[in-house]
Amino acid sequence: MICVKRKVAEFFFSLALCIGVLSCASTPKPSAPVEETEPVFEDEEPYVPSAEETVSIPIPKQTSRSYFSTISSSIMTQVETGSPSSLKQAALALRKTGNEGYEENEKVLLVTVSEMLTFAYPSQNVNWELPSVDRSNSYIGALDSARNSIYDSSTGNTDFLTLVLPSFVLLKESVSSNYYDMAESALTQALQKRKDSVIANYLMGLLQEKKGSESLALTYIKTAYNGAKDCVEIARKLADLSYRTGDYAQSYATVQTFLKTYPTDNALLSVGAKAAYALGKLDEAEELALKANQIEGDNLDYVLLRAQILMKKGDYIKASSLLDVYSRTNRTSRDYLLLRSQLQLEWNKSATNAAETISQALALYPSDSDVLLRAAEIASASNSSVGGKTALQLANAVLEKQSENLTALSISITEQVKAGLWSSAYSLSSRLIAKSDAPVSASHTHVEICISLGRTEEAWNLASRLYEQNKSDETCQQTYIKALIATGRNEQTSRLIDSLLNGASARMKSFLYYQRSRLDATEEAVLADLRSSLTANPRNEDALYRLYELYYQKSDWRRAQYYLKQVVALNPNDARLLRLNAELDTLLGR
Known part of the structure; x- marks a missing residue:
């Protein structure tokens, strides 16, 4: 009852207040304030509303009215899409004759749209009059x-454009990284409003590229490209990022599409040549690189690119001439030193000169992975140190930064095999062949490692699989024969060797005779097959070393050294072979 009285009293009290407020405009202000007090009821408890009586009153969401709210939503959609074609359509819809017919916000939007077009897409022109x-x-x-x-x-970030326009700074080549967080936050909000916006995705892609996230950048650029497949600026970025992230086919296809319209675009020609090179399309790569070089003759980067392609084609004379041209201007470029050292190793056959050149690169670019890898390759090929480091040390330096680098893993495995570190080689090799993009050569090396560790069943299974996949391949045949011998399948081995000898290349014949010598029952037959092996290929290290072992066992030091010296000549920096030769010198009293 008390509660009901309280509610009735409060109702009349509130009603009185409302009447007072409504009448205050016409009622003179009293000379002294009237003190108002709540009615008091005897024995009343303080009133506390129950949960059922508590009501939540919705408050309207605060929104800021867009400066362009009076402009057609279809025009704003075109502007926010932000592709070259949509910006042109928006400009066409906004344009009026003369300066008088525009509202102020229409003038601002038309100028904004026109400048967005030429800023983001320099290939586009504004051929209309601006107010x-x-x-x-x-x-x-x-x-x-x-x-x-x-x-x-x-x-103020009040609408889509105020979120996006400041990030046009990302179109500049040099941008302060202090802006990255602000730009990312604003562009994220913009994409929440319009996830398919070409301009917002394009700018976000540029931002992620500047931050070093190339794969993420490519995702945004692909979205932008899907909304503007005729835009050369976005196509350039798509081709470039696709190349840098290893999608050479996408890169090359994009270039080919746009070169039909932009045949002299050097950015497209350059990345197209690189992508073609990576795909093994060497003639196409050379043609694109030559066009780029002809258009921009003073750009020496194209000279290096052409040299790289020519070396891959085996045209070392032309490649050497181009490197000489480049060296007149720059002898310390990383790419120049890499190519020069490769030329010296592959064409000049001078591991010493190659090591000297790559040592210069190591001094200038000590942490560069490509330089470290080339140094490791040269050190491995020459069995010598480069820059004071072994091939294994150089390869491991790369693996510390890029634990799954295929080339570094391969070199490390090769060096451990040379050193007889079979267990650690097996561990790395198992990791390498498990990769989908591992080179086929890695599987052949793994068979050799398994045989050396006595893992003959594993060697047999892998070798059999390789052989079944390509029975006519000499490398597969050789690996299969090694596995046959390791698992004691001697009769099968003999039959296969006999069937392959007729029509085999000289190098393959040398291998087959050497392997057959391992099956021969008499010393006379062994020696005959080893000599046949050397007749087919005088540089067969296995046959030469086996003859050294045979004569060493017979204490025929002079003949043993005769064959060992030939092995040393093929591996002049192999410390183990040099020790064995020194031992024979001692035995011969030299």
Whole structure:
């Protein structure tokens, strides 16, 4: 009862207050305030509303009215899409004859759209008249700041354009990293509003590229490209990022599509040549690189690119001439030193000169992975140190930074095999062959490692699989024969060797005779097959070393050294062979 009385009293009290407020405009203000007190009921307890009586009153969401709210939504959709074609369509819809028919926000938007077009897509032209407009607004002002390499954080982020326009600064080649977080936050909000926006995805892709996230950048650029497949600026970026992330086919296809319209675009020609090179399309790569070089003759990067392609084609004379041209201007370029050392190793056959050249590169670029890998390759091929480090040390330096680098893993395995470190070689080799992109040669090396460790069943299973996949391949045949011998399948081995001898190449014949010598029952037959092996290939290290072992066992030091010296001549820096030869010198009293 008390509660009911309380509610009735409160109702009349509230009603009285409302009447007082409504009448205050026409009622003179009293000379002294009237003190009002709540009615008091005897024996009343303090009133506390129950949960059922508590009501949540919705408050309208606060929104800021867009500066362009009076402009057609279809036009704004075109603007926010931000592709070259959609920006042109928006401009066409906004344009009027003369300066008088525009509302102020229409003038601002038309100028903004036109400048977005030429800023983001320089290949586009604005061939329409623009109205005069005050540039001191959030939209045009943000673009002016971006041109001066400044991210304008004062736009207020009130609509899609104020979120996106400051990030046009990312189109500049050099941008302060201090802007990255602000740009990413704003672009993320913009993409939440319009996830298919070409311009927002394009700018976010550029941002992720600058931050070093090339794969993520490519994702955004692909989305932008899907909305603007005729845009050369986005196509260039797509081709470049596809190449850098290993999608050479996508890169090359994009270039081929756009070269039909832009045949002299050097950015496309350059990345197209690199992608073609990576795909093994060497003639196409050379043609594209030559075109780029002809268009921009003073750009020596194209000279190096052509040299690289020619070396891959085996045209070392032309490649050497191009490197000589380049060296007149720059002898310390990383790419020049890499190519020069490769030329010296592969064409000049001078591991010493190659090691000297790559040592210069190591001194200039000590942490560069490509330099470390080339140094490791040269050190491995020459069985010598480069820059004071062994091939294994150089390869491991790369693996510390890139634990799954295929080339570094392969070199490390090769060096451990040379050193007889079979267990550690097996561990690395198992890791390598498990990779989908591992070279086929890695599987052949793994068979050799398994045989040396006595893992003959594993060797047999892998060798059999390789042989079944390509029975006519000499390398597969050789690996299979080694596994046959290791698992005691001697009769099968003999039959296969006899069937392969007729028509085999000289190098293959040398291998087959050597392997057959391992099956021969008499010393006379062994020696006959070893000599036949050397007749087919006088540089067969296995046959030469086996003859050294046979004569060493017979204490025929002179003949033993005769064959060992030939092995040393093929591996002049092999410390183990040099020790064995020194031992024979001692035995011969030299």
